[in-house]
Amino acid sequence: MRAMEPDRHSYISGVLVMEKTKLLYQQMYSGKVFTWIHLMPIFCSSMVRAQIQTNSDSKNLVTHKPTPTSEALSGVTVEPTRKSRSDSERPESLSKDLFTMSNLSVSDPELEKPANGSYxxxxxxxxxxxxxxxxxxxxxxxxxxxxxxxxxxxxxxxxxxxxxxxxxxxxxxxxxxxxxxxxxxxxxxxxxxxxxxxxxxxxxxxxxxxxxxxxxxxxxxxxxxxxxxxxxxxxxxxxxxxxxxxxxxxxxxxxxxxxxxxxxxxxxxxxxxxxxxxxxxxxxxxxxxxxxxxxxxxxxxxxxxxxxxxxxxxxxxxxxxxxxxxxxxxxxxxxxxxxxxxxxxxxxxxx
CATH class of the missing domain: 1.20.1080.10 (Glycerol uptake facilitator protein.)
Structure with missing residues (x-):
């Protein structure tokens, strides 16, 4: 059961990311209908990234050996914290993934503007x-x-x-x-x-x-x-x-x-x-x-x-x-x- 926890964590993380992504792009493109089929590539890539992150964090928790500090010597237990991206960083990275997907028919006019100084x-x-x-x-x-x-x-x-x-x-x-x-x-x-x-x-x-x-x-x-x-x-x-x-x-x-x-x-x-x-x-x-x-x-x-x-x-x-x-x-x-x-x-x- 302990070995199955990372997979379960990655699946739940993928679902949460999926829901946030769906709400984000419904707000950006009002009137567009986004289904699970449209966002399936992002869902799969999100699960893979969550799985890799979970495995990495698990290894860090196992191999990490805390050094004696003043808190440890005084009897205070310090638990290692897991480093993760904030919610504010996720929509930006996900939006880049979405706009690079060739099978989606949405585009941002601002991204199509010519660079400054162009003809x-x-x-x-x-x-x-x-x-x-x-x-x-x-x-x-x-x-x-x-x-x-x-x-x-x-x-x-x-x-x-x-x-x-x-x-x-x-x-x-x-x-x-x-x-x-x-x-x-x-x-x-x-x-x-x-x-x-x-x-x-x-x-x-x-x-x-x-x-x-x-x-x-x-x-x-x-x-x-x-x-x-x-x-x-x-x-x-x-x-x-x-x-x-x-x-x-x-x-x-x-x-x-x-x-x-x-x-x-x-x-x-x-x-x-x-x-x-x-x-x-x-x-x-x-x-x-x-x-x-x-x-x-x-x-x-x-x-x-x-x-x-x-x-x-x-x-x-x-x-x-x-x-x-x-x-x-x-x-x-x-x-x-x-x-x-x-x-x-x-x-x-x-x-």
Whole structure:
């Protein structure tokens, strides 16, 4: 009977480990059904390990000869303790065994993540956002330029305003979780100034947006008849005709771009004011800007929009206004958020 005790101990230990393992993986994968058949390999390996541990401990108890100590000399009996793994160590080792079993169809997504520094990480962090910015800007500017060249007589700025605003809102909603949904060099600059964009991505973002603007304007030209394209000057901004209009046009671009960049930064980056309605608000800010300042400066607010149409139409009169105005407006918003109205993470003063 004494010789059978190790086997009995190993069987009971295996059953206990089996029950703990079953409960552990039912908690980790709720909804999955684990049966004894699925966990049989672990049960067998657990029994073998328990048997080996029991035999080893039995030998240690037999061959161990306690040395005389102060407790022994004083008449106190010291019993040898059996060293075993704690319960907190068992689930970790068992989970490793489970995930290496090829006959089980469970897997942990965290274990399948690529190692840091892999090509997948580089693509996700640096390449994919630039591709999203390129595509989003191309779609946005295509619709915007097409709405200008195909503008119906009598609608004024209403058709371009709605087309630009709706197209931008849709593009932001689609690509916001990939790249932030900027579609505008001025917006990217404002986001970088307040910490919403990695500063090393600013130049790649600008390059992607400018290229997307050129592609979008070229596609708009491809679907427009020569007469309409010529009459609309290729959707280029031609509201400024004299030097006396430059001052008011720059002010209009600064204010309208500041309103747009403020909407983006406060609606998507500033923690206290983020909202799920951000794409709608961003699109509406462009619509409002075109309706308000379309007759003053054209309502550009976007250097990529200005460059694409100017390049396709070869119209460069006062083109610099549509760079100076939006960039200045973006710098003002960055200063305001950093000093006054940003949250504690953004503000550099009174934090």
């Amino acid at each position: 997948s990480d580089v693509y996700e962090k640096y390449v994919l956002p630039c591709i999203a910015e390129f595509l989003g800007t191309a779609f946005f500017i295509f619709n915007g330029c097409a709405s200008v060249t195909e503008n119906t007589e009598g609608t004024g700025h209403l058709q371009p305003a709605l087309a630009h605003g709706l197209a931008l809102g849709i593009a932001v909603a689609i690509f916001a979780r990939v790249s932030g949904g900027h579609m505008n060099p001025a917006v990217s600059l404002g986001a970088a100034l307040i910490g919403g964009l990695n500063i090393f991505l600013l130049i790649p973002y600008w390059a992607a947006q400018l290229c997307g603007g050129m592609v979008g304007a070229a596609l708009a030209k491809a679907i427009t008849s020569d007469v309409k394209f010529f009459n609309a000057t290729g959707a280029a901004f031609k509201s400024i005709e004299r030097d006396e209009q430059v001052g008011s046009a720059i002010v209009a671009e600064v204010v309208m771009t500041a309103y747009l960049v403020m909407t983006v930064c406060m609606g998507t980056i500033n923690k206290k004011s983020t909202t799920t309605l951000a794409p709608l608000c961003i699109g509406l800010s462009v619509t409002v800007g075109i309706l308000a300042g379309g007759s003053v400066s054209g309502g550009c607010m976007n250097p990529a929009r200005a460059l694409g149409s100017a390049l396709v139409a070869n119209y460069w009169d006062y083109h610099w206004v549509y760079w100076v105005g939006p960039i200045t407006g973006s710098l003002i918003v960055g200063l305001l958020l950093r000093v006054f109205i940003g949250d504690q993470k953004i503000r550099v003063l009174m934090t």
